[in-house]
Amino acid sequence: NAGVTQTPKFQVLKTGQSMTLQCAQDMNHEYMSWYRQDPGMGLRLIHYSVGAGITDQGEVPNGYNVSRSTTEDFPLRLLSAAPSQTSVYFCASSYSNLAPDTQYFGPGTRLTVL
């Protein structure tokens, strides 16, 4: 198993550009989520999904869109990038949200918005 994979590892955008951060897992996990990590802020939940076709907002959803068309993939879209979105983004997954379980994290994507 590859676990949780994220692409790209690094990205530089200009203000107003759009892009999609990719996340995939091959563990047949129902639950997937996106976090951002900022210095001195820990990790904060952006969006999450409890299964294909179901998504919901986390703590800091503004400026981000998600969709979950398959169990494996959970892309995060920035429609119009802003400097405040400069951060490290982590995707995570776990088997189920109903049975509390350990979340496994991807390697992260470092995004810089100029």
Added chain:
Amino acid sequence: AQTVTQSQPEMSVQEAETVTLSCTYDTSESDYYLFWYKQPPSRQMILVIRQEAYKQQNATENRFSVNFQKAAKSFSLKISDSQLGDAAMYFCAYRISQGGSEKLVFGKGTKLTVNP
């Protein structure tokens, strides 16, 4: 508000010695799960140890153990026989599941340095 507080931004320990990282949390829930994650310079978040709140027995994983005090809402991590590879950021987190809504709340982290 549900929060996690790690009061030690930085800690250091001598190789082979023991160090304890503190964590307190605030929640009104009775059923939740607690975690310690390690983040080395590679940025990968690695699960170190987990604790179910309904269990009184403290979790242990090899050199890592926790001191879980539910009434005090305290969840400290003890690393015994510290090794150079233990140097990393350590994040305390708790997870609750409410009616299909999942929430994982993190502290701001403690940077651990291991001195040879």
